[in-house]
Amino acid sequence: MSVPVTILCGELGAGKTTLLSRLLEEADREIAVLVNDVGAVNVDADLVEARTDLSTGEEVLALENGCICCSLGGELSRSVIQLWKEHDFEYLVVEASGVGEPEPIARQFVRGPAGGPYDLDAVVTVVDARRFHDRFTAGEHDVANSSEATSPAETLRPQGPDETGSQPLENLLLEQVEFCDLLVVNKCDLVSDEERERVVSLLETLQPRADVVTSEYGALEPETILDSGRFDLEAAAKSAGWKRVIETDADEHGTGETNEHGTADPGHGHSHGDEHEHEHVHPPERYGIEVDTYHRRRPLHPKRFLAFLADAPEGLIRAKGLCWIAGRERQAITMSLAGTETSLEVTGRWIASLSEERQEQYREQQPDLSWDERWGDRETRLALIGRDVNMAAVKSRLDDCLLSDDELDVEWSTFENPTPTGMDETTTVSSDGE
Numbered sequence: 127m128s129v130p131v132t133i134l135c136g137e138l139g140a141g142k143t144t145l146l147s148r149l150l151e152e153a154d155r156e157i158a159v160l161v162n163d164v165g166a167v168n169v170d171a172d173l174v175e176a177r178t179d180l181s182t183g184e185e186v187l188a189l190e191n192g193c194i195c196c197s198l199g200g201e202l203s204r205s206v207i208q209l210w211k212e213h214d215f216e217y218l219v220v221e222a223s224g225v226g227e228p229e230p231i232a233r234q235f236v237r238g239p240a241g242g243p244y245d246l247d248a249v250v251t252v253v254d255a256r257r258f259h260d261r262f263t264a265g266e267h268d269v270a271n272s273s274e275a276t277s278p279a280e281t282l283r284p285q286g287p288d289e290t291g292s293q294p295l296e297n298l299l300l301e302q303v304e305f306c307d308l309l310v311v312n313k314c315d316l317v318s319d320e321e322r323e324r325v326v327s328l329l330e331t332l333q334p335r336a337d338v339v340t341s342e343y344g345a346l347e348p349e350t351i352l353d354s355g356r357f358d359l360e361a362a363a364k365s366a367g368w369k370r371v372i373e374t375d376a377d378e379h380g381t382g383e384t385n386e387h388g389t390a391d392p393g394h395g396h397s398h399g400d401e402h403e404h405e406h407v408h409p410p411e412r413y414g415i416e417v418d419t420y421h422r423r424r425p426l427h428p429k430r431f432l433a434f435l436a437d438a439p440e441g442l443i444r445a446k447g448l449c450w451i452a453g454r455e456r457q458a459i460t461m462s463l464a465g466t467e468t469s470l471e472v473t474g475r476w477i478a479s480l481s482e483e484r485q486e487q488y489r490e491q492q493p494d495l496s497w498d499e500r501w502g503d504r505e506t507r508l509a510l511i512g513r514d515v516n517m518a519a520v521k522s523r524l525d526d527c528l529l530s531d532d533e534l535d536v537e538w539s540t541f542e543n544p545t546p547t548g549m550d551e552t553t554t555v556s557s558d559g560e
């Protein structure tokens with residue numbers, strides 16, 4: 127029988143090790159642990175080992191070569207298969223590095239060789255309630271003095287992949303939230319009841335599919351974490367709140383031409399009574415959290431768009447989707463804004479930039495593909511999630527970034543354009559003035 131696995135994610139210091147130590151103390155079964163910590167390999171392993179009854183401690187295995195997600199190709203699978211062959215245990219917990227993306231790790235247990243002996247039970251993300259609150263839901267008075275506008279030149283940071291991947295930290299944090307089955311809001315002793323509720327509410331918007339539990343020092347019943355049977359790769363891959371918002375928008379407003387600028391302004395894609403409604407989706411007015419979409423079929427001016435990102439509206443917590451930037455007629459660029467950081471990454475190619483023949487092939491395969499006579503599939507379609515933010519003003523500022531009629535007629539390649547060109551290339555922009 128395959129061994130169930132729980133993957134434990136969360137930012138550095140969120141309380142993963144604390145939770146795990148309690149789990150090992152309280153669970154009445156043999157649990158093996160795979161620990162991986164960037165730059166501090168073994169520290170956690172020692173800690174966990176010291177707190178468990180395992181006589182040899184051998185069941186705690188540390189990946190020596192750094193980040194799980196960077197050595198995914200082989201080492202993770204090899205390690206867990208070796209562990210399974212050489213030891214006798216009933217459950218495996220993988221404590222993922224605080225900077226890893228959970229999805230590739232999860233895939234190893236579903237599609238990779240580790241899928242044989244193991245069965246992924248759940249991906250659990252631990253959130254530091256205090257830090258999450260301060261980072262993403264701070265009220266106006268908290269952020270008032272951090273809003274000095276900075277020029278894009280000062281804040282642009284082109285990045286390549288390094289040991290933390292190519293993503294800014296806040297983006298990774300939200301990706302860990304958006305790809306999981308259970309969210310543990312830890313360190314609740316450090317927030318007020320209202321702050322806690324605000325965090326929970328925001329998490330439910332960012333990730334409507336996950337269950338949310340709160341804790342202090344990771345004090346949870348083992349059964350909350352283990353044997354939940356929650357994991358479903360397809361559902362997890364589609365579950366991020368921003369993806370649902372975009373899908374609902376596309377479903378409701380179709381794919382065809384809309385009004386001036388090709389605007390498909392959907393209002394709120396998640397209102398109650400909507401047939402696309404899912405469990406946990408809550409009224410937008412709760413704690414001032416709002417969800418909206420932005421859809422235009424007109425390119426963004428690179429410089430104005432970057433200036434907007436460098437001075438992003440304070441209440442905008444999450445914005446994600448594809449953008450069409452003038453001068454990048456081939457590159458479909460994914461914009462991912464998380465808190466004060468935005469990454470722009472080339473994640474594909476517009477079909478409209480392919481040969482006629484290939485375009486036809488693609489369009490036959492995707493009959494629902496949104497297609498414009500003039501621009502093909504090029505468009506900007508973003509999900510917007512914010513708190514106490516004037517969404518109409520956000521969209522109006524985005525509209526100011528679109529090319530004017532006059533600009534549509536000039537050569538777009540003459541625009542100064544620091545946005546990425548190559549596949550997987552990323553440019554990051556920070557709006558916190560750092």
Ligand SMILES: Nc1nc2c(ncn2[C@@H]2O[C@H](COP(=O)(O)OP(=O)(O)OP(=O)(O)O)[C@@H](O)[C@H]2O)c(=O)[nH]1
Nearest residue numbers: 138139140141142143144224312313314342343344
């Ligand atoms: N106040 C408070 N402190 C906590 C809580 N949970 C954990 N801590 C403390 O926070 C610090 C970090 O906790 P860890 O469990 O090591 O966090 P981690 O997520 O494993 O951190 P990394 O291994 O660095 O990724 C430790 O000093 C813990 O004692 C909590 O609920 N409240």
